Amino acid sequence: xxxxxxxxxxxxxxxxxxxxxxxxxxxxxxxxxxxxxxxxxxxxxxxxxxxxxxxxxxxxxxxxxxxxxxxxxxxxxxxxxxxxxxxxxxxxxxxxxxxxxxxxxxxxxxxxxxxxxxxxxxxxxxxxxxxxxxxxxxxxxxxxxxxxxxxxxxxxxxxxxxxxxxxxxxxxxxxxxxxxxxxxxxxxxxxxxxxxxxxxxxxxxxxxxxxxxxxxxxxxxxxxxxxxxxxxxxxxxxxxxxxxxxxxxxxxxxxxxxxxxxxxxxxxxxxxxxxxxxxxxxxxxxxxxxxxxxxxxxxxxxxxxxxxxxxxxxxxxxxxxxxxxxxxxxxxxxxxxxxxxxxxxxxxxxxxxxxxxxxxxxxxxxxxxxxxxxxxxxxxxxxxxxxxxxxxxxxxxxxxxxxxxxxxxxxxxxxxxxxxxxxxxxxxxxxxxxxxxxxxxxxxxxxxxxxxxxxxxxxxxxx
Amino acid sequence: xxxxxxxxxxxxxxxxxxxxxxxxxxxxxxxxxxxxxxxxxxxxxxxxxxxxxxxxxxxxxxxxxxxxxxxxxxxxxxxxxxxxxxxxxxxxxxxxxxxxxxxxxxxxxxxxxxxxxxxxxxxxxxxxxxxxxxxxxxxxxxxxxxxxxxxxxxxxxxxxxxxxxxxxxxxxxxxxxxxxxxxxxxxxxxxxxxxxxxxxxxxxxxxxxxxxxxxxxxxxxxxxxxxxxxxxxxxxxxxxxxxxxxxxxxxxxxxxxxxxxxxxxxxxxxxxxxxxxxxxxxxxxxxxxxxxxxxxxxxxxxxxxxxxxxxxxxxxxxxxxxxxxxxxxxxxxxxxxxxxxxxxxxxxxxxxxxxxxxxxxxxxxxxxxxxxxxxxxxxxxxxxxxxxxxxxxxxxxxxxxxxxxxxxxxxxxxxxxxxxxxxxxxxxxxxxxxxxxxxxxxxxxxxxxxxxxxxxxxxxxxx
Numbered sequence: 019x020x021x022x023x024x025x026x027x028x029x030x031x032x033x034x035x036x037x038x039x040x041x042x043x044x045x046x047x048x049x050x051x052x053x054x055x056x057x058x059x060x061x062x063x064x065x066x067x068x069x070x071x072x073x074x075x076x077x078x079x080x081x082x083x084x085x086x087x088x089x090x091x092x093x094x095x096x097x098x099x100x101x102x103x104x105x106x107x108x109x110x111x112x113x114x115x116x117x118x119x120x121x122x123x124x125x126x127x128x129x130x131x132x133x134x135x136x137x138x139x140x141x142x143x144x145x146x147x148x149x150x151x152x153x154x155x156x157x158x159x160x161x162x163x164x165x166x167x168x169x170x171x172x173x174x175x176x177x178x179x180x181x182x183x184x185x186x187x188x189x190x191x192x193x194x195x196x197x198x199x200x201x202x203x204x205x206x207x208x209x210x211x212x213x214x215x216x217x218x219x220x221x222x223x224x225x226x227x228x229x230x231x232x233x234x235x236x237x238x239x240x241x242x243x244x245x246x247x248x249x250x251x252x253x254x255x256x257x258x259x260x261x262x263x264x265x266x267x268x269x270x271x272x273x274x275x276x277x278x279x280x281x282x283x284x285x286x287x288x289x290x291x292x293x294x295x296x297x298x299x300x301x302x303x304x305x306x307x308x309x310x311x312x313x314x315x316x317x318x319x320x321x322x323x324x325x326x327x328x329x330x331x332x333x334x335x336x337x338x339x340x341x342x343x344x345x346x347x348x349x350x351x352x353x354x355x356x357x358x359x360x361x362x363x364x365x366x367x368x369x370x371x372x373x374x375x376x377x378x379x380x381x382x383x384x385x386x387x388x389x390x391x392x393x394x395x396x397x398x399x400x401x402x403x404x405x406x407x408x409x410x411x412x413x414x415x416x417x418x419x420x421x422x423x424x425x426x427x428x429x430x431x432x433x434x435x436x437x438x439x440x441x442x443x444x445x446x447x448x449x450x451x452x453x454x455x456x457x458x459x460x461x462x463x464x465x466x467x468x469x470x471x472x473x474x475x476x477x478x479x480x481x
Numbered sequence: 482x483x484x485x486x487x488x489x490x491x492x493x494x495x496x497x498x499x500x501x502x503x504x505x506x507x508x509x510x511x512x513x514x515x516x517x518x519x520x521x522x523x524x525x526x527x528x529x530x531x532x533x534x535x536x537x538x539x540x541x542x543x544x545x546x547x548x549x550x551x552x553x554x555x556x557x558x559x560x561x562x563x564x565x566x567x568x569x570x571x572x573x574x575x576x577x578x579x580x581x582x583x584x585x586x587x588x589x590x591x592x593x594x595x596x597x598x599x600x601x602x603x604x605x606x607x608x609x610x611x612x613x614x615x616x617x618x619x620x621x622x623x624x625x626x627x628x629x630x631x632x633x634x635x636x637x638x639x640x641x642x643x644x645x646x647x648x649x650x651x652x653x654x655x656x657x658x659x660x661x662x663x664x665x666x667x668x669x670x671x672x673x674x675x676x677x678x679x680x681x682x683x684x685x686x687x688x689x690x691x692x693x694x695x696x697x698x699x700x701x702x703x704x705x706x707x708x709x710x711x712x713x714x715x716x717x718x719x720x721x722x723x724x725x726x727x728x729x730x731x732x733x734x735x736x737x738x739x740x741x742x743x744x745x746x747x748x749x750x751x752x753x754x755x756x757x758x759x760x761x762x763x764x765x766x767x768x769x770x771x772x773x774x775x776x777x778x779x780x781x782x783x784x785x786x787x788x789x790x791x792x793x794x795x796x797x798x799x800x801x802x803x804x805x806x807x808x809x810x811x812x813x814x815x816x817x818x819x820x821x822x823x824x825x826x827x828x829x830x831x832x833x834x835x836x837x838x839x840x841x842x843x844x845x846x847x848x849x850x851x852x853x854x855x856x857x858x859x860x861x862x863x864x865x866x867x868x869x870x871x872x873x874x875x876x877x878x879x880x881x882x883x884x885x886x887x888x889x890x891x892x893x894x895x896x897x898x899x900x901x902x903x904x905x906x907x908x909x910x911x912x913x914x915x916x917x918x919x920x921x922x923x924x925x926x927x928x929x930x931x932x933x934x935x936x937x938x939x940x941x942x943x944x
Contacts, residue, residue, distance in 0.1 A: 244783070244887070246783050253726070253772075257725075305698055305843045311709070320707070329704060330715070331795065334814065342816050353708070378772050379770050
């Protein structure tokens, strides 16, 4: 690459920005709602739209059928040879737009309006994930227009079922494993730290989600006639689940913290430097005081510590007034957020044993797991991370912050397990973008900065 | 009373038994469902039917209006003077009959069918409480036909809202207190020990019923983004409620057992003599092992020990699959069965303090009490109890057993508190009578034995 190439590509991108935004709008106009069978044809249209766009930019682009919505797979040789090889993953499907009456404009009529940070695009998928995909497409287009190609080898994988749990992605990855080799992956489905501060997410928590069903008597009993003698499933569940944490918030399942590393001084320093305003963070949802493990920072609790949270509980009478029933059954849903080093299967087994040891012999317990994925750390010494740091620092005139994420992005775990790829997580959304809600938006400035950051990243990685 | 009077009344009753059963049937034909506003006129019809029947038997009988269904109040001077004065309480309302498709015959078409213990009456209210009321009316009729009067002064009080919690009974008792003097009360709304063995219930547990609502954040939160830091109302409720009992089943609320007397040797002996088959009792509902307080007998746990039972719990996601929500709210319903000596208001206050001391500062707790009544012991040295023992022993050729009851009969507490009356609890139902369920029945033999026991009781009390 001759010196100044990146600058020429950026100039081209700036000159053609209205075309990139027009392409983004065209993509948003297709109601590719993966959850709704009536929109299956629209999902296919969105996939076809993306495939054509990639083909026009020099990719060998194809649609791959699955048992659900198709996968777009596109490959670009870049400069060829042993140039760095990046796999970009995105998704073309969107969440259902309902309730429609809360939208300021129709969800599939992309509308640019003024906001406190300049213009913004309002539409379902504005940011999640069509907007972030469109920023990548814009970056490819600028490189293509300026240099006739790309500075790295690139594989693009766009799925159409991310919003429904990616049921057919893993079979696809397994089947196409040989064609999906790369040096690293990149996903833009996360947020900036704030409008002015770019972020790279270097860790994701995993998840073990368990449903428990507890059954005792063969029918509901009257608590006057049986109370004091009959095994009560709610009493039993509550007593056992109530023992899950000690007074300091530590989970009491034997072996739960096995393999959990202490927070590294490097991360502790990175996170302390973020200067999180805890009061504002909690105050935004009506809270004042951090819960969870005593004696640890808020970001450590959110990003680096495992949890046990009851997500649902039910049993007996929940209507108005009094009913003195000892119910036959009760149940609960519990999720464990996991961190690297924890083994989800071992924790599931230990949790079952923990519960079984604490309940009355007449209580029959049934456990169902709805997913068990380990926590993941993204190595920060990868060439793609170095390129991203440089790209973001140049684009934002501010060094990116290295952050964690308390949630899971299951595809990151799949890419690692099936393809052996580490994933750079670099996104351009904001916390107030209202993804999954009415009025979803993406700031035009964030879109443009994302597009230009991608141009820079490709340039630095290929240099 | 001349010797042999009781025998003559019994002969008359036996001769007229078909008329007593016909009157019972007529009473059952009126669908006096207190819970259903469409049946308000039927409730009034049932009240009017009972009033007329009592008036025809020499009672001064009137309907008293309440804010709900009317009360039947009927008074008979008996032999006058300072003859013993008994107050009989019953109720003319019934539970809704639904689900109708499970009835073997229409619920308000009284039908006599054969069963393993002879003929039985099948109808809604067959036993609860119209059948037991009709047995008393039959006893009054036999005395009236034979002697032209009654051997004791008698006040009859029939309410029409027992099945909906008697909301207007206490205002009525307070307003008519002066006219409701008596030496003791009698209620027949309980069961025999078994088909061959009569029973007098000498104790009732009280009840404190509390609903708890717990609220933390202003909206539901994502457990990936907030888990480990946000106060989770289900976690908090479960942790606090899970601490309610120790490993031996003892309730941990400070002061909970204050005032609770140890089981008296007399009662312990009475209950041991009952020879309860614990395996059959629990096995009937699919259980094997008594729950509750370790180291105490099953009948002591049921009749003489207080409890804490969760009757309902709710919060978060209860649908299929996984939803990683930290809900804004959760709630529970809990009932404490109380025994004599415990103060319901003090326990309510101690429970609130127990909970408040155990939850996160961001959890707002709201407590609602749906009733607080103390446990009650019926003195066994009353003349009416002596008369009942004799009456039952003669009728069944077997001495009655003295039993407890784990449930509450709130009117017993009202009669005691407002009118100063102790209540004899002597009923003729069986455990398999299916009260409140489809197919409710009353054995004809039980009805007849009840009617004759009432005749004997009135005779012995008036002697």
